[in-house]
Amino acid sequence: MSKPTPISGFPEWLPPQRMIEQYVLDRIRTTFELYGFAPLETRAVEPLDQLLRKGETSKEVYLLRRLQEEAGGPAGDSGLGLHFDLTVPFARYVLENQGKLQFPFRRYQIQKVWRGERPQEGRYREFLQADIDIVDRDTLPAHHEAELPLVIGDALGGLPIPPVLIQVNNRKVCEGFYRGIGLTDPDAALRAVDRLDRVGPDQVAELLVGTAGATPEQAKACLALAGISAPDASVADEVRALGVEHPLLDEGLAELVAVLETAAAHAPGLCVADLRIARGLDYYTGTVYETQLRGYERFGSVCSGGRYDNLASSGGTSFPGVGISIGVTRLLGLLFGAGELTVSRSVPTCVLVAVPDEAHRPEINRIADQLRRRGVPTEVSPSAAKFGKQIRYAERRGIPYVWFPGADGAADEVKDIRSGDQVQATPDGWTPPAADLRPVVG
Numbered sequence: 001m002s003k004p005t006p007i008s009g010f011p012e013w014l015p016p017q018r019m020i021e022q023y024v025l026d027r028i029r030t031t032f033e034l035y036g037f038a039p040l041e042t043r044a045v046e047p048l049d050q051l052l053r054k055g056e057t058s059k060e061v062y063l064l065r066r067l068q069e070e071a072g073g074p075a076g077d078s079g080l081g082l083h084f085d086l087t088v089p090f091a092r093y094v095l096e097n098q099g100k101l102q103f104p105f106r107r108y109q110i111q112k113v114w115r116g117e118r119p120q121e122g123r124y125r126e127f128l129q130a131d132i133d134i135v136d137r138d139t140l141p142a143h144h145e146a147e148l149p150l151v152i153g154d155a156l157g158g159l160p161i162p163p164v165l166i167q168v169n170n171r172k173v174c175e176g177f178y179r180g181i182g183l184t185d186p187d188a189a190l191r192a193v194d195r196l197d198r199v200g201p202d203q204v205a206e207l208l209v210g211t212a213g214a215t216p217e218q219a220k221a222c223l224a225l226a227g228i229s230a231p232d233a234s235v236a237d238e239v240r241a242l243g244v245e246h247p248l249l250d251e252g253l254a255e256l257v258a259v260l261e262t263a264a265a266h267a268p269g270l271c272v273a274d275l276r277i278a279r280g281l282d283y284y285t286g287t288v289y290e291t292q293l294r295g296y297e298r299f300g301s302v303c304s305g306g307r308y309d310n311l312a313s314s315g316g317t318s319f320p321g322v323g324i325s326i327g328v329t330r331l332l333g334l335l336f337g338a339g340e341l342t343v344s345r346s347v348p349t350c351v352l353v354a355v356p357d358e359a360h361r362p363e364i365n366r367i368a369d370q371l372r373r374r375g376v377p378t379e380v381s382p383s384a385a386k387f388g389k390q391i392r393y394a395e396r397r398g399i400p401y402v403w404f405p406g407a408d409g410a411a412d413e414v415k416d417i418r419s420g421d422q423v424q425a426t427p428d429g430w431t432p433p434a435a436d437l438r439p440v441v442g
Contacts, residue, residue: 009123010126011127011329011333013332016343016345019343019439020332020342020343020441021328023343024328024332025110025128025130025328027158028130028155028326029130031154032108032151032155033108035132035151036106037106037108039107039110040107040108042083042090042092042109044083046081047079047080047081048061048063048079048081050092051081051084059116060084060115060116061081061116063080063081082113082114083113083114084115085113085115085129085325086109086129087131087311088311090107090109090131090133091321092312094319094321095314098314098317098319104135104136104144105134105135105136106134107132107135109131109132110128110328111128112127112128113129114127121337122300122330124330124333126329127327127329128328129326129327129329130328131305131324131326132148133321133323134147134148134322134323135319135320136320137317137318138317139320140307140309140322142255142286143258145258145286146258146287148305148322148323149168149259149262149270149271150262150263152164152166152289152291152303153263153267153270154267155326160441161340161341162295162340164293164302164303165270165272165291166263166272166289166290167272167274167277167291167292168259168260168272168273168274169273169276169277169278169279169287169288170256170259170286171190171284171286171287171306172249173239174225174275175248176248176251176252177221177222177239177244177246177249178190178212178222179248180244181218181244183213183218184213185211189208189214190278191207192204192207192208192212193208193278194278194281204226208222221242221244224242226276227276228275229272229273229275229276230272230273231264232260233260233261235256235257235273236253239275252286255287256273259287260273277290279305279306284306284307285308285309288306289324290303291303293331296334302326302327302330303325303331304324304325305322305324306324307321308321308322341442343441343442344398345397345439347398347399347439348438348439351376351378351399351400351402351403351414351432352378352380352393352394352399352402353367353381353403353405354381354387354391354402355380355383355384356384358384361380361384363405364380368380371403371427374431376431376432378403379399381393391415391417394417400416400436401415401417402417403425403427411425411426412424412426
């Protein structure tokens with residue numbers, strides 16, 4: 001068999017990286033549950049027409065084909081595709097199970113997704129997301145939009161990673177402002193402004209004139225709004241200073257200020273209003289979020305989401321919601337690439353029990369079992385080599401302690417192979433220091 005070639009965009013972490021990933025996921029999962037979110041997992045595939053509801057193109061979707069079909073044959077299940085985010089599957093799940101759910105329904109979902117895009121640093125074709133959503137029947141109070149940044153701040157703030165900054169906007173602010181200056185196609189204006197970071201203000205002004213029907217003065221006003229950023233309620237004063245009035249603008253500013261003030265009370269510096277942020281042009285209707293990892297701003301958002309009112313509806317009943325998603329693989333890929341995250345050892349094992357000879361292996365297994373029952377990660381040496389070789393085996397694997405069973409009635413001893421310290425011990429009484437019990441991520 002020839003040497004395998006890696007497939008671009010499908011990351012496979014080494015064991016130390018996987019342990020870091022598990023540590024991160026445990027922290028995220030624990031935080032989600034502390035805030036009352038219940039776990040959920042949905043199927044990997046969805047009908048293609050449902051996947052494209054949010055405005056993506058079919059080129060981004062991995063289609064499902066029957067395994068037994070010949071290449072170039074009929075499409076088979078080509079109407080199904082692997083989901084590229086968790087929002088559409090969740091909306092479908094809510095509709096299918098609405099009679100079994102208690103509303104407002106709070107769910108978290110940590111699951112792989114697939115997107116057919118060009119792989120690059122921090123962007124993958126297969127990646128892990130960690131989502132939370134709050135969905136209600138018919139109406140969803142705006143205070144939920146202020147809650148989600150707090151969850152993310154707690155989840156990511158408890159990790160040994162650079163601090164994050166959550167940029168917040170409200171689609172009602174943008175739409176109300178555009179309507180207030182007389183634009184009749186606010187969606188076109190929003191699409192133009194959404195390209196500000198990519199093409200710059202001059203080209204955005206041209207787009208506003210050419211696609212949104214703006215006059216040069218209206219385009220100038222749109223860019224002035226997009227340039228506003230503030231960490232507190234002063235954002236409303238800056239917007240009002242532009243002299244534009246509209247009821248939807250007032251509503252959006254009130255909701256935006258509520259998010260900022262709630263975040264400031266819980267975690268000062270966590271959120272900032274940034275009126276360039278658009279997100280999900282086809283379905284977000286209120287607050288929108290993007291999260292920058294400080295020092296990695298050039299890579300864009302690592303956690304995003306927003307308020308949606310029209311993604312899930314059945315007959316005359318709608319299910320408005322607000323959600324936010326952590327790009328776990330994206331976040332870790334950037335930090336791994338920069339050498340930012342390390343783990344104290346490359347295996348979970350804390351103790352290696354040495355084997356003096358194969359005849360004693362049953363006795364050695366009993367020692368290992370006693371240690372494991374007390375929560376000490378333990379493995380037994382794979383061979384009865386000389387103790388020096390067994391110690392070197394532990395060193396290569398990063399195992400900090402080697403257990404030596406006593407011979408001819410002598411007491412057992414355990415050795416810290418980093419310091420050389422060796423003490424007498426019993427498997428039902430000895431406990432390693434807390435810092436050594438599990439690998440430490442830093």
